[in-house]
Amino acid sequence: MDINTQNSATRTPLNTRSPYHLRQEGVNTTGKVSIARNSAVSGTNKDYSIKNRQSADSDRMSRMEFLQKFINQAKEKNAESLKNAGNKIDLCAARYESVYDAKNNALYEKYSKIVEVAKRTSDPEDYIRKKFPLKQGKGDLTVDEWRSALGSAMRMLKEGKPGYSTGKDRLFRGMDFDLTTSMEEERRFKRQMGNNQIANIMEEAGIKGEDIGENCSFSVNPYDYKISVSGVDDKTKTAMKKALNVGENGKNLWLHISYSASQNPADTQKSEEGFLKYSVYHEVENYTGMKIPDLKERDGSYFTSDGKDIKDLVFAGVDQDDNIPAVHRPLIKQLMSDEITRLSLIGWDNTPDMPLSILFSQDGLMDLESNILLGGLLPKKTPEWYSVL
Numbered sequence: 001m002d003i004n005t006q007n008s009a010t011r012t013p014l015n016t017r018s019p020y021h022l023r024q025e026g027v028n029t030t031g032k033v034s035i036a037r038n039s040a041v042s043g044t045n046k047d048y049s050i051k052n053r054q055s056a057d058s059d060r061m062s063r064m065e066f067l068q069k070f071i072n073q074a075k076e077k078n079a080e081s082l083k084n085a086g087n088k089i090d091l092c093a094a095r096y097e098s099v100y101d102a103k104n105n106a107l108y109e110k111y112s113k114i115v116e117v118a119k120r121t122s123d124p125e126d127y128i129r130k131k132f133p134l135k136q137g138k139g140d141l142t143v144d145e146w147r148s149a150l151g152s153a154m155r156m157l158k159e160g161k162p163g164y165s166t167g168k169d170r171l172f173r174g175m176d177f178d179l180t181t182s183m184e185e186e187r188r189f190k191r192q193m194g195n196n197q198i199a200n201i202m203e204e205a206g207i208k209g210e211d212i213g214e215n216c217s218f219s220v221n222p223y224d225y226k227i228s229v230s231g232v233d234d235k236t237k238t239a240m241k242k243a244l245n246v247g248e249n250g251k252n253l254w255l256h257i258s259y260s261a262s263q264n265p266a267d268t269q270k271s272e273e274g275f276l277k278y279s280v281y282h283e284v285e286n287y288t289g290m291k292i293p294d295l296k297e298r299d300g301s302y303f304t305s306d307g308k309d310i311k312d313l314v315f316a317g318v319d320q321d322d323n324i325p326a327v328h329r330p331l332i333k334q335l336m337s338d339e340i341t342r343l344s345l346i347g348w349d350n351t352p353d354m355p356l357s358i359l360f361s362q363d364g365l366m367d368l369e370s371n372i373l374l375g376g377l378l379p380k381k382t383p384e385w386y387s388v389l
Contacts, residue, residue: 063171070102070109078189085196087204089249091256093193096186099177104162107169111156118157128153145170187263194256195364198244205243209362211236218244219357220257222278223291225250257356260367267368273346274354280343283336284310287317297348300341311337 074097081094114131118124132141132150141149148169152162167177202212215231227244229237244250261267281292284302288310295302295310302310315333318324324332343351359366 060174063173064175066110067102067106067171067175070105071099073105074098074102082189082192082196085193085200087197087200088247089194089197089201089244089252091190091194091197091252093197096189098186099182103167103172103177106171107152107162108156110169110171111152111162114153115156118153124157125154128157141170144168145173187260190256191260191365194253198360198365201243201249202240205239207236207239207243212240212360212362214361216360217357218253218360219355220250220254222254222274222354222356223281225254227253253358254356257358257367260358261356264367269356269368270354271352274352276339276343277348277351278354280339283339284314287321288313292343292348297344300344302340302344311340314340 077097081096084094086093114128115124118127118131121127128150132146132153145168152169156162202208212232216229217231219228219230220226221228225248227241227250229240229244232240244253258270261270284290284292290304290310290313292302292310295304304310304313314336318329318332318336321329357368359368
């Protein structure tokens with residue numbers, strides 16, 4: 001008897017061996033039924049996973065389409081504002097509709113509908129609590145989403161608005177909006193607003209783009225805000241100065257250049273002492289109607305011809321300023337007093353002035369010492385948040 005025959009003969013018949021021994025020997029104790037069942041389970045899990053993924057994709061697309069409606073509204077408002085920029089330099093003439101405005105408007109519509117239903121019940125707050133139950137993370141909401149939803153719905157009920165968007169609402173799940181990018185786009189919008197306004201001023205004055213060329217620049221006096229022009233022929237210069245020096249054009253342009261310079265590390269136009277001189281000049285003029293150069297500089301202050309301390313006159317003006325709460329006036333007076341003293345001790349004539357300049361061409365305004373035009377020569381790029389689809 002060969003070994004195979006012997007082993008076969010010594011094995012316990014299948015029908016007398018336990019299931020445990022059969023499994024140890026690799027024998028399938030349930031046969032084809034088990035295989036079929038395992039295959040069916042595997043297929044079911046796969047189908048379930050696909051359905052889940054399809055459901056998630058559909059949900060995300062639905063949320064994106066809902067938000068896109070409000071983004072489109074913001075985009076249209078911004079375009080309309082730039083189109084109707086007007087013929088006066090005022091870069092804040094229209095409010096920039098940002099991605100956060102779009103998000104807040106979307107939340108307003110979402111929760112106003114929920115509150116509308118809640119108010120038709122006998123206990124609106126109870127309705128909201130049941131819609132967003134206290135059991136954190138119930139359903140498909142994360143804990144943060146649950147907190148945001150409950151808080152927004154309650155604020156909508158009690159205050160008429162859902163509050164400012166924190167980005168935690170489920171509506172924004174999977175969507176990322178960069179704050180830095182949004183701020184940069186607002187700067188672009190304001191610069192483009194100024195470009196359009198100056199273009200309209202030039203057009204009304206009959207000044208053509210070819211008359212301006214590529215070497216034109218504006219400089220604004222920090223005290224009377226007069227705009228001077230250089231880099232063009234005398235005839236064009238005279239026409240441009242006459243067209244630009246109207247109303248508060250110079251003041252608004254100076255403020256814009258000042259802000260842009262503060263955002264540009266390469267810009268050396270601003271200085272601490274120059275800004276001190278500028279601030280004191282306008283504070284004194286605003287509250288007293290007087291000009292620092294016309295006053296006598298001595299003893300850490302400035303005095304009128306009849307011996308009145310300008311600080312006392314400024315303080316009287318602050319006390320009559322309804323825009324400053326009474327509780328804050330002592331601090332404002334102290335700050336102004338310190339600035340006046342500091343300037344007087346340095347000396348008006350010893351402190352540098354701070355005129356600010358900016359380049360200008362038919363393509364728009366461009367900051368000095370920078371290649372960033374924020375809407376000028378830099379390609380006019382569409383804000384990335386204008387489309388979430």
